[in-house]
Amino acid sequence: MSCSCKQTRWVHFAGNSAFWLNRAIRALPQLRSGLAQPLITVWLQVRVLPGPPRTSISYSLFVALSGTTAPDTSIFRSNVRFALHFPRLRYPSQQVRCRLYFAYCDHLRVQTMKPITPTQWGYLKRYQRTLDSKECLSNRFGEGGCDGRIIQGHMIPRSQLVQIAEQGHVHAVPTRLAPVAQMKRSGFQAEDIGISNFSTLQCFCARHDKRLFAPLEDTALTFTREQLTLLHFRAMAAEVYIRGNAEDAAANEGRKYLSSDPRREPFYEAFRIHSLAAIAAEEDFKRTENMINLSRYDEIRAAIIRFDTTPVLLSVGAFRPLYDVIGTKLQNFSEEAAYIGMHILSVDKMPAVVFTWLKGQKPSQRFAKTFSMQPYRALTTLAVQTAFEYAEHTCMRREWWMSLTKGWRALLLDRIEMANRAASVPDEDFLSFEFPLDDWKCRSIDFVK
Numbered sequence: 001m002s003c004s005c006k007q008t009r010w011v012h013f014a015g016n017s018a019f020w021l022n023r024a025i026r027a028l029p030q031l032r033s034g035l036a037q038p039l040i041t042v043w044l045q046v047r048v049l050p051g052p053p054r055t056s057i058s059y060s061l062f063v064a065l066s067g068t069t070a071p072d073t074s075i076f077r078s079n080v081r082f083a084l085h086f087p088r089l090r091y092p093s094q095q096v097r098c099r100l101y102f103a104y105c106d107h108l109r110v111q112t113m114k115p116i117t118p119t120q121w122g123y124l125k126r127y128q129r130t131l132d133s134k135e136c137l138s139n140r141f142g143e144g145g146c147d148g149r150i151i152q153g154h155m156i157p158r159s160q161l162v163q164i165a166e167q168g169h170v171h172a173v174p175t176r177l178a179p180v181a182q183m184k185r186s187g188f189q190a191e192d193i194g195i196s197n198f199s200t201l202q203c204f205c206a207r208h209d210k211r212l213f214a215p216l217e218d219t220a221l222t223f224t225r226e227q228l229t230l231l232h233f234r235a236m237a238a239e240v241y242i243r244g245n246a247e248d249a250a251a252n253e254g255r256k257y258l259s260s261d262p263r264r265e266p267f268y269e270a271f272r273i274h275s276l277a278a279i280a281a282e283e284d285f286k287r288t289e290n291m292i293n294l295s296r297y298d299e300i301r302a303a304i305i306r307f308d309t310t311p312v313l314l315s316v317g318a319f320r321p322l323y324d325v326i327g328t329k330l331q332n333f334s335e336e337a338a339y340i341g342m343h344i345l346s347v348d349k350m351p352a353v354v355f356t357w358l359k360g361q362k363p364s365q366r367f368a369k370t371f372s373m374q375p376y377r378a379l380t381t382l383a384v385q386t387a388f389e390y391a392e393h394t395c396m397r398r399e400w401w402m403s404l405t406k407g408w409r410a411l412l413l414d415r416i417e418m419a420n421r422a423a424s425v426p427d428e429d430f431l432s433f434e435f436p437l438d439d440w441k442c443r444s445i446d447f448v449k
């Protein structure tokens with residue numbers, strides 16, 4: 001089966017664990033529902049490597065076709081199970097390699113999606129306007145004292161961005177609503193973004209931005225307790241700002257419909273999700289702000305992982321870890337959920353991955369600990385996956401991105417596409433390092449207690 005346009009693309013996911021297959025299974029309804037019928041076929045190839053009890057075997061089989069009309073993925077799932085049954089039973093799992101091939105067609109994908117209507121454009125514009133609301137967060141919880149206009153503050157400092165930029169541009173997946181709406185039709189892609197436009201938020205006035213972050217901007221990054229507190233503060237500020245605005249935007253749209261109107265439901269759901277996150281983020285933000293106001297940094301905790309190579313990726317974000325790195329459940333999304341800040345920065349022209357959290361936040365501590373306990377060669381892959389899963393402000397050097405395999409790029413973009421749905425929740429196996437995507441050569445891990 002193929003599309004007559006001959007633009008069929010094959011994407012494959014390889015692996016010998018359930019991780020890859022689960023990822024692929026989850027991608028299937030997305031390919032089917034979101035993109036009408038661009039999915040032409042899915043193949044599973046199973047290969048058993050040579051070794052006892054016998055030499056190699058290899059077979060391939062169809063597991064799903066575009067004509068499959070089942071509303072869920074149960075048929076696909078049972079086909080995959082069946083295909084895996086034989087080698088699982090007889091061979092040690094490290095001997096079994098699986099590749100899942102998707103064939104889909106960009107031509108069909110574009111053709112079958114309805115264009116964005118003027119009404120939808122109007123809605124996107126309105127929604128974006130609320131997301132871009134200007135507000136100095138120092139004023140929201142603090143004593144005020146704002147001065148100057150609200151500025152476009154960089155979440156990742158410019159001095160960092162220039163280190164991975166090529167001709168003034170970094171490579172990143174756009175985060176604004178209009179390009180995201182387009183990409184939901186044409187496929188998620190990274191593109192060149194000018195560094196003055198990357199990772200800016202309007203959440204501090206000129207005075208507060210300058211005064212608060214001077215110890216980060218004007219002195220070398222050595223991860224003093226003060227600098228770690230400020231890094232955490234900035235990541236939390238971004239989360240408070242983004243979640244608060246998303247909550248407002250959802251409420252504004254939802255109010256346009258009667259409570260009995262089913263069109264109200266998705267906005268109500270988005271409102272609920274963002275407001276839970278906003279409450280938890282504000283608690284953390286207030287505690288951190290209090291430390292800064294008192295110039296006492298005793299409640300900050302951190303894990304600092306240093307690498308030995310040229311930086312190729314920068315990222316800043318804060319998230320509520322649901323699972324640790326080995327898949328143990330840490331907490332639920334609630335008003336009290338603990339946040340962790342993640343910062344991939346360049347220090348002395350080499351990468352450092354820093355996790356920050358506050359004293360007493362056990363889930364965050366547990367996440368950072370299990371992360372740090374993984375083998376050194378796995379840490380780069382884990383850090384990149386976490387950044388793509390959670391951090392909205394992630395950018396890279398174009399050359400590095402293009403050097404990744406097609407399969408890895410597809411997987412990472414898939415993470416962003418999933419994360420772009422309000423209701424998306426990561427699952428326990430969201431991190432994997434069976435196939436390293438890069439190794440920046442970890443040289444040390446330090447904890448700040």
Ligand SMILES: [Zn+2]
Nearest residue numbers: 136146205208
């Ligand atoms: Zn201010």
